[in-house]
Amino acid sequence: MLASALTGKKILLGVCGSIAAYKACDIVRNLRKLGAEVTVVVTSGGARFVSPLTFAALSAAKVYGGMFDEQDAHTIPHINLARDHDMILVAPATAQTIARFAVGMADDLLSAVVLAADCPVVVCPAMNSKMFTHPATQVNLTKIAAFGYHVVQPDSGLMACKEEGPGRLPEWSVILSAVEKVFTPQDLAGKRLLITAGPTEEPLDPVRYLSNRSSGKMGYALARAAMLRGGEVVLVSGPCNLEPPANVELIQVRTAQEMYGAVLSHFDDMDIVVKCAAVSDFRPARCAPEKLKKEGADVRLELAANRDILRALGERKKSQILVGFAAESENHLEEGKRKLAAKNLDMIVVNDIQGETTGFQSDTNKVTLVTRGGEIKELELLTKEQTAMAIFDEVVALVGGGM
Numbered sequence: 001m002l003a004s005a006l007t008g009k010k011i012l013l014g015v016c017g018s019i020a021a022y023k024a025c026d027i028v029r030n031l032r033k034l035g036a037e038v039t040v041v042v043t044s045g046g047a048r049f050v051s052p053l054t055f056a057a058l059s060a061a062k063v064y065g066g067m068f069d070e071q072d073a074h075t076i077p078h079i080n081l082a083r084d085h086d087m088i089l090v091a092p093a094t095a096q097t098i099a100r101f102a103v104g105m106a107d108d109l110l111s112a113v114v115l116a117a118d119c120p121v122v123v124c125p126a127m128n129s130k131m132f133t134h135p136a137t138q139v140n141l142t143k144i145a146a147f148g149y150h151v152v153q154p155d156s157g158l159m160a161c162k163e164e165g166p167g168r169l170p171e172w173s174v175i176l177s178a179v180e181k182v183f184t185p186q187d188l189a190g191k192r193l194l195i196t197a198g199p200t201e202e203p204l205d206p207v208r209y210l211s212n213r214s215s216g217k218m219g220y221a222l223a224r225a226a227m228l229r230g231g232e233v234v235l236v237s238g239p240c241n242l243e244p245p246a247n248v249e250l251i252q253v254r255t256a257q258e259m260y261g262a263v264l265s266h267f268d269d270m271d272i273v274v275k276c277a278a279v280s281d282f283r284p285a286r287c288a289p290e291k292l293k294k295e296g297a298d299v300r301l302e303l304a305a306n307r308d309i310l311r312a313l314g315e316r317k318k319s320q321i322l323v324g325f326a327a328e329s330e331n332h333l334e335e336g337k338r339k340l341a342a343k344n345l346d347m348i349v350v351n352d353i354q355g356e357t358t359g360f361q362s363d364t365n366k367v368t369l370v371t372r373g374g375e376i377k378e379l380e381l382l383t384k385e386q387t388a389m390a391i392f393d394e395v396v397a398l399v400g401g402g403m
């Protein structure tokens with residue numbers, strides 16, 4: 001298993017009496033897959049929905065429920081559970097349990113543990129939308145947010161009670177982002193970032209296009225890493241088959257010209273721009289309005305050059321940190337250094353697109369970072385998520401050096 005932000009973390013999962021309690025089973029499995037140790041505390045309501053036996057088997061650990069269980073009394077569970085964990089995640093959190101937290105009640109084990117804890121607390125409300133939007137619940141959520149608890153907004157949609165509205169337990173990807181954020185330094189807080197990702201498609205006729213092998217994985221990993229570090233992220237993406245990261249504004253484009261328009265229109269508002277997209281240098285000079293026929297077709301393809309987005313940004317930049325990518329198959333470093341200077345960049349990420357474990361489509365990457373000041377940092381083979389974090393370590397250092 002590759003190391004994740006959760007490797008070795010001790011997470012206490014509180015499960016309350018919500019119809020969404022069954023989803024907590026998957027939460028236990030997913031947290032453990034990422035290397036976390038999970039202890040489950042089930043409220044008496046929660047235990048009516050999912051048997052503690054299920055959580056014991058899934059977590060491979062003792063499950064706690066009652067405040068006054070005699071066999072645990074000597075360990076003073078509410079204090080020791082609070083002390084022993086790096087984070088408390090309450091998912092699903094009922095209106096009842098949120099109300100307990102808001103007034104500082106300690107009349108069951110979970111609320112007593114939360115009151116005794118000084119580790120981060122993440123609360124994922126799940127309830128009928130009228131219960132969720134009721135002023136009492138909203139006031140309680142505002143109160144617990146003021147205590148410093150991280151409240152994850154529920155999803156909207158059709159619920160088990162056949163009503164529609166906000167109140168559904170969010171998808172795992174959203175809960176995971178909230179959990180990972182707690183363990184990630186918020187060194188991009190207050191910064192606005194624009195990240196580009198994926199390939200572009202340059203149409204030749206209504207069904208055919210010129211494109212490249214970019215999967216978008218590196219750019220999406222960068223957008224997620226920046227969001228986890230507290231940044232406000234706009235992701236401009238060419239056509240990709242990837243789930244967009246939670247809490248990121250996604251702008252989908254198809255062609256290089258569309259990407260140029262989207263990026264340039266946002267550029268002035270940004271603090272940091274990372275251009276990771278594999279933008280097509282050329283497009284067919286003409287796009288046929290109807291599908292080209294085989295018979296009698298002119299087989300020569302005339303190309304027109306697309307505008308160089310990175311160069312345009314380099315010319316326009318004021319205080320922004322501008323990071324480019326150079327996907328090279330030969331003379332990597334020289335080509336990277338040339339682009340860094342020619343396009344007025346602050347840093348260039350040079351990646352070798354030849355290897356099977358690097359570059360397009362793979363889940364791992366091996367890149368070299370070259371900064372404007374001439375520093376060269378060769379990273380080892382890492383997952384694209386780890387590579388993204390390492391890139392932002394350097395970006396944060398550049399920001400620290402003055403933007």
Ligand SMILES: Cc1cc2nc3c(=O)[nH]c(=O)nc-3n(C[C@H](O)[C@H](O)[C@H](O)COP(=O)(O)O)c2cc1C
Pocket residue numbers: 015016017018019020043044045046093094095096097098108126127128131
């Ligand atoms: C079938 C059923 C589904 C319920 N679903 C929810 C729910 O999704 N969210 C919620 O806040 N309460 C829900 N409740 C009500 C809670 O179970 C009840 O308020 C209970 O006191 C919560 O206690 P706890 O927070 O200690 O688990 C449900 C009750 C029943 C019978």
